[in-house]
Amino acid sequence: MIGAVLAIIRRDLTLSWRGLSDVIAGLSFFTMIIALVPLALGPDPASLALIAPAVLWIAALLATVPQMERLFAVDAAEGGIDHLLMTPHPLPLLVLGKAIAAWISIGLPLVLASPLMGMMLGLPTTAITTVMLALALGTLGLLLLGIAAAALVLGAKRGGVLMAILILPLAMPILIFGTAASAAAMTGDNAATALTLLAAITLMMLALAPPAAAISLRHAAE
Protein backbone atom coordinates (compact mmCIF):
# COMPACT_ATOMS: atom_id res chain seq x y z
CA MET A 1 0.00 0.00 0.00
CA ILE A 2 2.76 2.43 1.00
CA GLY A 3 4.66 1.17 -2.04
CA ALA A 4 1.84 2.31 -4.30
CA VAL A 5 1.66 5.75 -2.65
CA LEU A 6 5.42 6.18 -2.97
CA ALA A 7 5.23 5.04 -6.60
CA ILE A 8 2.62 7.74 -7.30
CA ILE A 9 4.72 10.43 -5.61
CA ARG A 10 7.78 9.33 -7.55
CA ARG A 11 5.92 9.22 -10.86
CA ASP A 12 4.35 12.66 -10.44
CA LEU A 13 7.66 14.18 -9.37
CA THR A 14 9.40 12.61 -12.37
CA LEU A 15 6.74 14.13 -14.62
CA SER A 16 7.13 17.55 -12.93
CA TRP A 17 10.90 17.34 -13.29
CA ARG A 18 10.61 16.58 -17.01
CA GLY A 19 8.01 19.29 -17.47
CA LEU A 20 10.08 21.72 -15.44
CA SER A 21 8.77 24.71 -17.42
CA ASP A 22 5.45 24.46 -15.55
CA VAL A 23 7.21 24.58 -12.20
CA ILE A 24 9.34 27.50 -13.34
CA ALA A 25 6.29 29.29 -14.73
CA GLY A 26 4.55 29.10 -11.35
CA LEU A 27 7.64 30.31 -9.54
CA SER A 28 8.23 33.14 -12.02
CA PHE A 29 4.64 34.27 -11.63
CA PHE A 30 5.11 34.37 -7.85
CA THR A 31 8.34 36.38 -8.02
CA MET A 32 6.98 38.65 -10.75
CA ILE A 33 3.92 39.72 -8.75
CA ILE A 34 6.12 40.48 -5.74
CA ALA A 35 8.69 42.32 -7.83
CA LEU A 36 5.98 44.55 -9.27
CA VAL A 37 4.79 45.78 -5.88
CA PRO A 38 7.81 48.01 -5.01
CA LEU A 39 7.63 49.43 -8.53
CA ALA A 40 3.99 50.36 -8.14
CA LEU A 41 4.11 51.45 -4.52
CA GLY A 42 7.49 53.17 -4.42
CA PRO A 43 10.56 52.00 -2.52
CA ASP A 44 9.56 53.29 0.92
CA PRO A 45 10.62 50.44 3.26
CA ALA A 46 8.03 51.23 5.92
CA SER A 47 5.01 51.04 3.64
CA LEU A 48 6.43 48.00 1.81
CA ALA A 49 6.98 46.09 5.06
CA LEU A 50 3.44 46.95 6.11
CA ILE A 51 1.90 45.15 3.15
CA ALA A 52 4.61 42.48 2.74
CA PRO A 53 2.67 39.58 4.36
CA ALA A 54 -0.44 40.33 2.31
CA VAL A 55 1.53 40.55 -0.93
CA LEU A 56 3.39 37.29 -0.27
CA TRP A 57 0.19 35.41 0.42
CA ILE A 58 -1.83 36.82 -2.45
CA ALA A 59 1.07 36.05 -4.79
CA ALA A 60 1.24 32.50 -3.43
CA LEU A 61 -2.48 32.06 -4.00
CA LEU A 62 -2.34 33.47 -7.54
CA ALA A 63 0.68 31.36 -8.42
CA THR A 64 -0.74 28.04 -7.21
CA VAL A 65 -4.40 28.12 -8.22
CA PRO A 66 -3.83 28.17 -12.03
CA GLN A 67 -1.58 25.11 -11.71
CA MET A 68 -4.12 23.00 -9.90
CA GLU A 69 -6.46 22.21 -12.77
CA ARG A 70 -3.98 19.92 -14.46
CA LEU A 71 -3.50 17.83 -11.29
CA PHE A 72 -6.02 15.36 -12.72
CA ALA A 73 -6.82 16.74 -16.17
CA VAL A 74 -3.76 15.20 -17.87
CA ASP A 75 -4.35 11.79 -16.30
CA ALA A 76 -8.01 11.95 -17.26
CA ALA A 77 -7.16 12.65 -20.91
CA GLU A 78 -4.69 9.76 -21.03
CA GLY A 79 -6.92 7.25 -19.25
CA GLY A 80 -4.75 7.22 -16.14
CA ILE A 81 -7.72 7.84 -13.83
CA ASP A 82 -9.16 4.42 -14.73
CA HIS A 83 -5.91 2.81 -13.66
CA LEU A 84 -5.92 4.80 -10.43
CA LEU A 85 -9.47 3.57 -9.79
CA MET A 86 -8.48 -0.03 -10.57
CA THR A 87 -5.47 0.04 -8.24
CA PRO A 88 -6.20 -2.35 -5.36
CA HIS A 89 -5.50 0.20 -2.61
CA PRO A 90 -7.75 2.78 -0.91
CA LEU A 91 -8.28 5.61 -3.40
CA PRO A 92 -8.04 8.48 -0.83
CA LEU A 93 -4.56 7.28 0.04
CA LEU A 94 -3.50 7.31 -3.62
CA VAL A 95 -4.97 10.82 -3.96
CA LEU A 96 -2.96 11.88 -0.91
CA GLY A 97 0.15 10.69 -2.73
CA LYS A 98 -0.74 12.94 -5.66
CA ALA A 99 -1.33 15.88 -3.28
CA ILE A 100 2.07 15.39 -1.64
CA ALA A 101 3.80 15.28 -5.03
CA ALA A 102 1.87 18.40 -6.09
CA TRP A 103 2.96 20.24 -2.95
CA ILE A 104 6.61 19.34 -3.55
CA SER A 105 6.51 20.60 -7.14
CA ILE A 106 4.16 23.60 -6.72
CA GLY A 107 4.22 24.69 -3.07
CA LEU A 108 7.75 23.97 -1.97
CA PRO A 109 9.45 26.18 -4.64
CA LEU A 110 7.42 29.14 -3.37
CA VAL A 111 8.39 28.40 0.24
CA LEU A 112 12.05 28.24 -0.75
CA ALA A 113 11.82 31.47 -2.74
CA SER A 114 10.02 33.35 0.04
CA PRO A 115 13.10 34.51 2.04
CA LEU A 116 14.44 36.33 -1.00
CA MET A 117 11.02 37.72 -1.86
CA GLY A 118 10.55 38.80 1.76
CA MET A 119 13.83 40.69 1.66
CA MET A 120 12.68 42.51 -1.47
CA LEU A 121 9.63 43.67 0.46
CA GLY A 122 11.67 44.72 3.46
CA LEU A 123 10.54 41.87 5.68
CA PRO A 124 12.67 41.74 8.86
CA THR A 125 15.05 38.76 8.82
CA THR A 126 13.70 37.63 12.20
CA ALA A 127 10.29 37.00 10.61
CA ILE A 128 11.54 34.85 7.75
CA THR A 129 11.40 31.46 9.52
CA THR A 130 7.80 32.04 10.58
CA VAL A 131 6.82 33.23 7.10
CA MET A 132 8.36 30.12 5.54
CA LEU A 133 6.65 27.82 8.02
CA ALA A 134 3.31 29.55 7.47
CA LEU A 135 3.72 29.36 3.69
CA ALA A 136 4.65 25.66 3.90
CA LEU A 137 1.54 24.85 5.94
CA GLY A 138 -0.67 27.16 3.90
CA THR A 139 0.39 25.92 0.48
CA LEU A 140 -0.10 22.30 1.63
CA GLY A 141 -3.64 23.20 2.68
CA LEU A 142 -4.19 25.02 -0.61
CA LEU A 143 -3.00 22.07 -2.68
CA LEU A 144 -5.19 19.63 -0.75
CA LEU A 145 -8.10 21.95 -1.44
CA GLY A 146 -6.95 22.16 -5.05
CA ILE A 147 -6.79 18.41 -5.51
CA ALA A 148 -10.39 18.02 -4.30
CA ALA A 149 -11.48 20.84 -6.62
CA ALA A 150 -9.50 19.42 -9.56
CA ALA A 151 -11.27 16.09 -9.16
CA LEU A 152 -14.62 17.85 -8.90
CA VAL A 153 -14.25 19.85 -12.12
CA LEU A 154 -13.07 16.85 -14.20
CA GLY A 155 -15.04 16.82 -17.41
CA ALA A 156 -16.32 20.37 -16.94
CA LYS A 157 -15.80 22.94 -19.67
CA ARG A 158 -13.67 25.90 -18.59
CA GLY A 159 -12.57 23.96 -15.52
CA GLY A 160 -9.89 26.55 -14.78
CA VAL A 161 -12.36 29.37 -14.09
CA LEU A 162 -14.54 27.00 -12.10
CA MET A 163 -11.50 25.95 -10.06
CA ALA A 164 -10.73 29.55 -9.08
CA ILE A 165 -14.35 30.16 -8.09
CA LEU A 166 -14.33 26.98 -5.99
CA ILE A 167 -10.96 27.38 -4.34
CA LEU A 168 -10.64 31.10 -3.59
CA PRO A 169 -13.57 31.39 -1.12
CA LEU A 170 -12.52 28.22 0.66
CA ALA A 171 -8.92 29.44 0.76
CA MET A 172 -9.89 32.52 2.81
CA PRO A 173 -9.15 30.98 6.23
CA ILE A 174 -5.70 29.94 4.98
CA LEU A 175 -5.09 33.48 3.70
CA ILE A 176 -6.31 35.07 6.94
CA PHE A 177 -4.26 32.97 9.34
CA GLY A 178 -1.28 32.81 7.01
CA THR A 179 -1.05 36.61 6.81
CA ALA A 180 -1.81 36.89 10.53
CA ALA A 181 1.11 34.61 11.39
CA SER A 182 3.44 36.51 9.06
CA ALA A 183 2.31 39.91 10.38
CA ALA A 184 2.73 38.79 13.98
CA ALA A 185 6.24 37.58 13.26
CA MET A 186 7.08 40.95 11.68
CA THR A 187 5.95 43.03 14.59
CA GLY A 188 7.61 40.63 17.02
CA ASP A 189 4.31 39.38 18.42
CA ASN A 190 3.65 35.76 19.16
CA ALA A 191 2.80 34.01 15.90
CA ALA A 192 2.02 30.68 17.54
CA THR A 193 -1.75 31.19 17.72
CA ALA A 194 -2.12 31.97 14.04
CA LEU A 195 0.28 29.17 13.09
CA THR A 196 -1.64 26.66 15.19
CA LEU A 197 -4.92 27.67 13.55
CA LEU A 198 -3.28 27.44 10.14
CA ALA A 199 -2.01 23.96 11.01
CA ALA A 200 -5.50 23.01 12.18
CA ILE A 201 -7.03 24.09 8.85
CA THR A 202 -4.38 22.18 6.91
CA LEU A 203 -5.00 19.07 9.03
CA MET A 204 -8.70 19.39 8.35
CA MET A 205 -7.98 19.57 4.61
CA LEU A 206 -5.69 16.55 5.01
CA ALA A 207 -8.59 14.57 6.46
CA LEU A 208 -11.36 15.82 4.16
CA ALA A 209 -9.82 16.53 0.76
CA PRO A 210 -8.56 13.03 -0.24
CA PRO A 211 -11.89 11.25 0.42
CA ALA A 212 -13.77 14.08 -1.30
CA ALA A 213 -11.48 13.85 -4.32
CA ALA A 214 -11.90 10.06 -4.37
CA ILE A 215 -15.70 10.39 -4.54
CA SER A 216 -15.43 12.92 -7.38
CA LEU A 217 -12.98 10.71 -9.30
CA ARG A 218 -15.29 7.68 -9.06
CA HIS A 219 -18.16 9.83 -10.22
CA ALA A 220 -16.18 11.28 -13.11
CA ALA A 221 -15.31 7.78 -14.35
CA GLU A 222 -18.95 6.74 -14.73
Place this chain on the structure above:
Amino acid sequence: MTSPDHITLDVQHLTVRRASATIISGMVFTLAQGTALLVTGANGSGKTSLLRGLAGLLPVDQGTILINGRPAGEDPLTDKDDMIYIGHRDGLSSGLTAAENIRFWATCRGMNATPDQLTEAFDALGIVHLMASETRHLSEGQRKRVGLVRLALDHQLNRHRATQSLWLMDEPLTAIDSAAAALLARLINAHTAAGGSVVMTTHADIALDRARHLNLDTAARENSVHSLEVAS
Protein backbone atom coordinates in the same frame (compact mmCIF):
# COMPACT_ATOMS: atom_id res chain seq x y z
CA MET B 1 -22.08 -27.98 -15.25
CA THR B 2 -19.00 -26.75 -13.51
CA SER B 3 -18.90 -26.25 -9.77
CA PRO B 4 -19.34 -22.67 -8.49
CA ASP B 5 -15.71 -22.27 -7.53
CA HIS B 6 -14.71 -22.75 -11.13
CA ILE B 7 -16.86 -19.86 -12.24
CA THR B 8 -14.93 -16.62 -12.61
CA LEU B 9 -17.90 -14.47 -13.48
CA ASP B 10 -21.54 -15.09 -12.69
CA VAL B 11 -23.72 -12.30 -14.03
CA GLN B 12 -27.42 -12.39 -13.13
CA HIS B 13 -30.05 -10.03 -14.53
CA LEU B 14 -27.54 -7.26 -14.97
CA THR B 15 -28.96 -3.84 -15.79
CA VAL B 16 -26.69 -0.89 -16.46
CA ARG B 17 -27.99 2.61 -17.07
CA ARG B 18 -26.00 5.53 -18.27
CA ALA B 19 -27.46 9.03 -18.08
CA SER B 20 -30.98 7.59 -17.66
CA ALA B 21 -30.72 5.46 -20.83
CA THR B 22 -30.79 1.71 -20.21
CA ILE B 23 -27.75 0.29 -21.97
CA ILE B 24 -27.87 -3.28 -20.75
CA SER B 25 -30.94 -4.87 -19.27
CA GLY B 26 -31.45 -8.29 -17.71
CA MET B 27 -28.21 -9.79 -18.97
CA VAL B 28 -27.42 -13.28 -17.72
CA PHE B 29 -24.20 -15.15 -18.34
CA THR B 30 -21.53 -17.12 -16.58
CA LEU B 31 -17.90 -17.43 -17.47
CA ALA B 32 -15.90 -20.46 -16.41
CA GLN B 33 -12.33 -20.25 -15.29
CA GLY B 34 -9.94 -20.56 -18.20
CA THR B 35 -12.30 -19.13 -20.81
CA ALA B 36 -12.20 -16.06 -22.97
CA LEU B 37 -15.42 -14.23 -23.69
CA LEU B 38 -15.54 -12.23 -26.90
CA VAL B 39 -18.17 -9.52 -26.69
CA THR B 40 -19.31 -8.21 -30.05
CA GLY B 41 -22.02 -5.80 -31.06
CA ALA B 42 -22.71 -2.63 -33.00
CA ASN B 43 -21.36 0.73 -31.85
CA GLY B 44 -23.38 1.86 -28.87
CA SER B 45 -24.67 -1.62 -28.07
CA GLY B 46 -23.17 -1.40 -24.58
CA LYS B 47 -19.87 -3.25 -24.88
CA THR B 48 -17.89 -0.63 -22.99
CA SER B 49 -20.65 -0.19 -20.41
CA LEU B 50 -20.68 -3.94 -19.81
CA LEU B 51 -16.92 -4.00 -19.27
CA ARG B 52 -16.96 -0.96 -17.02
CA GLY B 53 -19.86 -2.45 -15.09
CA LEU B 54 -17.88 -5.65 -14.56
CA ALA B 55 -14.82 -3.63 -13.54
CA GLY B 56 -16.86 -1.73 -10.97
CA LEU B 57 -16.21 1.57 -12.71
CA LEU B 58 -19.87 1.98 -13.61
CA PRO B 59 -22.57 1.39 -10.98
CA VAL B 60 -24.85 -1.54 -11.61
CA ASP B 61 -28.53 -0.66 -11.46
CA GLN B 62 -29.97 -4.11 -10.97
CA GLY B 63 -28.74 -7.65 -10.85
CA THR B 64 -25.70 -9.24 -9.32
CA ILE B 65 -22.18 -9.94 -10.43
CA LEU B 66 -20.21 -12.66 -8.70
CA ILE B 67 -16.46 -12.55 -9.17
CA ASN B 68 -14.84 -15.84 -8.18
CA GLY B 69 -18.00 -16.55 -6.17
CA ARG B 70 -17.86 -13.25 -4.28
CA PRO B 71 -20.47 -10.53 -4.84
CA ALA B 72 -18.79 -7.66 -6.67
CA GLY B 73 -18.53 -4.48 -4.65
CA GLU B 74 -18.57 -6.26 -1.30
CA ASP B 75 -14.81 -6.01 -1.07
CA PRO B 76 -13.79 -3.58 -3.83
CA LEU B 77 -10.06 -3.83 -3.17
CA THR B 78 -10.04 -7.62 -3.63
CA ASP B 79 -12.19 -7.19 -6.76
CA LYS B 80 -9.58 -4.82 -8.16
CA ASP B 81 -6.81 -7.18 -7.16
CA ASP B 82 -8.56 -9.96 -9.08
CA MET B 83 -8.90 -8.11 -12.36
CA ILE B 84 -6.98 -6.03 -14.81
CA TYR B 85 -8.84 -3.48 -16.87
CA ILE B 86 -7.35 -2.32 -20.15
CA GLY B 87 -9.57 0.48 -21.37
CA HIS B 88 -10.02 2.34 -24.61
CA ARG B 89 -7.38 4.85 -23.66
CA ASP B 90 -4.10 3.22 -22.77
CA GLY B 91 -3.56 5.00 -19.45
CA LEU B 92 0.09 5.64 -20.27
CA SER B 93 1.65 8.89 -19.22
CA SER B 94 3.19 10.73 -22.20
CA GLY B 95 6.04 12.07 -20.11
CA LEU B 96 7.31 8.66 -19.01
CA THR B 97 9.06 5.99 -21.02
CA ALA B 98 7.20 2.81 -21.88
CA ALA B 99 9.14 0.82 -19.28
CA GLU B 100 8.58 3.46 -16.58
CA ASN B 101 4.85 3.42 -17.26
CA ILE B 102 4.62 -0.35 -16.93
CA ARG B 103 6.85 -0.44 -13.86
CA PHE B 104 4.69 2.25 -12.21
CA TRP B 105 1.56 0.26 -12.92
CA ALA B 106 3.12 -2.93 -11.58
CA THR B 107 4.32 -1.24 -8.37
CA CYS B 108 0.83 0.13 -7.76
CA ARG B 109 -0.47 -3.43 -7.94
CA GLY B 110 2.22 -4.69 -5.61
CA MET B 111 4.01 -6.60 -8.38
CA ASN B 112 7.74 -6.22 -8.14
CA ALA B 113 9.20 -6.96 -11.54
CA THR B 114 12.92 -7.32 -12.03
CA PRO B 115 14.41 -5.60 -15.10
CA ASP B 116 14.69 -9.03 -16.77
CA GLN B 117 11.05 -9.84 -16.11
CA LEU B 118 10.07 -6.45 -17.48
CA THR B 119 12.09 -7.05 -20.64
CA GLU B 120 10.50 -10.48 -21.02
CA ALA B 121 7.03 -8.96 -20.74
CA PHE B 122 7.84 -6.38 -23.43
CA ASP B 123 9.23 -9.22 -25.53
CA ALA B 124 5.87 -11.02 -25.33
CA LEU B 125 4.39 -8.12 -27.31
CA GLY B 126 7.47 -7.83 -29.53
CA ILE B 127 8.41 -4.32 -28.45
CA VAL B 128 11.60 -4.60 -26.39
CA HIS B 129 13.05 -1.85 -28.61
CA LEU B 130 10.41 0.61 -27.38
CA MET B 131 11.09 0.19 -23.67
CA ALA B 132 13.24 3.30 -23.32
CA SER B 133 11.14 5.46 -25.67
CA GLU B 134 9.12 8.27 -24.21
CA THR B 135 5.49 7.38 -24.69
CA ARG B 136 4.73 10.73 -26.35
CA HIS B 137 6.87 9.70 -29.35
CA LEU B 138 5.02 6.41 -29.93
CA SER B 139 2.34 5.81 -32.51
CA GLU B 140 -1.15 4.85 -31.41
CA GLY B 141 -0.61 1.20 -32.22
CA GLN B 142 2.68 1.17 -30.35
CA ARG B 143 1.06 2.76 -27.30
CA LYS B 144 -1.68 0.17 -27.43
CA ARG B 145 0.94 -2.57 -27.46
CA VAL B 146 2.74 -1.00 -24.51
CA GLY B 147 -0.58 -0.95 -22.64
CA LEU B 148 -0.98 -4.68 -23.27
CA VAL B 149 2.44 -5.40 -21.77
CA ARG B 150 0.64 -5.15 -18.41
CA LEU B 151 -1.13 -8.40 -19.24
CA ALA B 152 2.09 -10.11 -20.23
CA LEU B 153 3.67 -9.03 -16.96
CA ASP B 154 0.67 -10.26 -14.96
CA HIS B 155 0.79 -13.61 -16.73
CA GLN B 156 4.51 -13.91 -16.19
CA LEU B 157 4.52 -13.04 -12.49
CA ASN B 158 1.20 -14.49 -11.38
CA ARG B 159 0.65 -17.57 -13.54
CA HIS B 160 1.30 -19.90 -10.61
CA ARG B 161 -1.10 -18.17 -8.29
CA ALA B 162 -4.17 -20.12 -7.17
CA THR B 163 -6.57 -17.45 -8.43
CA GLN B 164 -5.71 -16.14 -11.85
CA SER B 165 -6.76 -12.65 -12.71
CA LEU B 166 -9.66 -11.71 -14.91
CA TRP B 167 -8.58 -9.61 -17.87
CA LEU B 168 -11.08 -7.02 -19.04
CA MET B 169 -10.13 -5.48 -22.37
CA ASP B 170 -11.97 -2.82 -24.31
CA GLU B 171 -11.25 -3.28 -28.02
CA PRO B 172 -7.59 -4.21 -27.63
CA LEU B 173 -7.34 -4.99 -31.34
CA THR B 174 -7.99 -1.45 -32.55
CA ALA B 175 -4.91 0.23 -34.00
CA ILE B 176 -2.62 -2.78 -33.60
CA ASP B 177 -1.25 -4.70 -36.58
CA SER B 178 -1.85 -8.37 -37.35
CA ALA B 179 1.50 -9.42 -35.88
CA ALA B 180 0.62 -7.76 -32.58
CA ALA B 181 -2.86 -9.30 -32.69
CA ALA B 182 -1.27 -12.74 -33.08
CA LEU B 183 0.99 -12.07 -30.09
CA LEU B 184 -2.02 -10.93 -28.05
CA ALA B 185 -3.92 -14.10 -29.03
CA ARG B 186 -0.96 -16.18 -27.90
CA LEU B 187 -0.86 -14.31 -24.60
CA ILE B 188 -4.60 -14.77 -24.03
CA ASN B 189 -4.32 -18.48 -24.84
CA ALA B 190 -1.47 -18.86 -22.35
CA HIS B 191 -3.53 -17.03 -19.72
CA THR B 192 -6.64 -19.15 -20.20
CA ALA B 193 -4.52 -22.30 -20.28
CA ALA B 194 -3.17 -21.32 -16.86
CA GLY B 195 -6.75 -20.95 -15.59
CA GLY B 196 -7.22 -17.22 -16.12
CA SER B 197 -10.28 -15.68 -17.70
CA VAL B 198 -10.75 -12.92 -20.23
CA VAL B 199 -13.60 -10.67 -21.28
CA MET B 200 -12.83 -8.59 -24.33
CA THR B 201 -14.87 -6.47 -26.68
CA THR B 202 -13.89 -6.53 -30.30
CA HIS B 203 -14.96 -5.76 -33.85
CA ALA B 204 -12.17 -7.77 -35.42
CA ASP B 205 -11.69 -11.52 -35.57
CA ILE B 206 -9.26 -13.16 -33.22
CA ALA B 207 -8.57 -16.88 -33.05
CA LEU B 208 -8.58 -18.03 -29.45
CA ASP B 209 -8.42 -21.54 -28.01
CA ARG B 210 -11.09 -21.44 -25.34
CA ALA B 211 -13.40 -18.72 -26.55
CA ARG B 212 -17.10 -18.08 -26.07
CA HIS B 213 -19.06 -15.42 -27.89
CA LEU B 214 -21.56 -12.89 -26.67
CA ASN B 215 -23.28 -10.73 -29.25
CA LEU B 216 -24.99 -7.79 -27.64
CA ASP B 217 -27.15 -7.12 -30.73
CA THR B 218 -28.72 -10.59 -30.61
CA ALA B 219 -28.86 -10.41 -26.82
CA ALA B 220 -30.99 -7.29 -27.15
CA ARG B 221 -33.28 -8.91 -29.71
CA GLU B 222 -33.86 -11.97 -27.54
CA ASN B 223 -35.73 -9.82 -25.05
CA SER B 224 -32.50 -8.64 -23.47
CA VAL B 225 -31.76 -11.96 -21.83
CA HIS B 226 -28.73 -13.81 -22.86
CA SER B 227 -27.50 -17.00 -21.33
CA LEU B 228 -24.14 -18.32 -22.14
CA GLU B 229 -23.22 -21.93 -22.03
CA VAL B 230 -19.93 -22.54 -20.36
CA ALA B 231 -17.57 -25.44 -20.26
CA SER B 232 -14.57 -25.87 -18.06
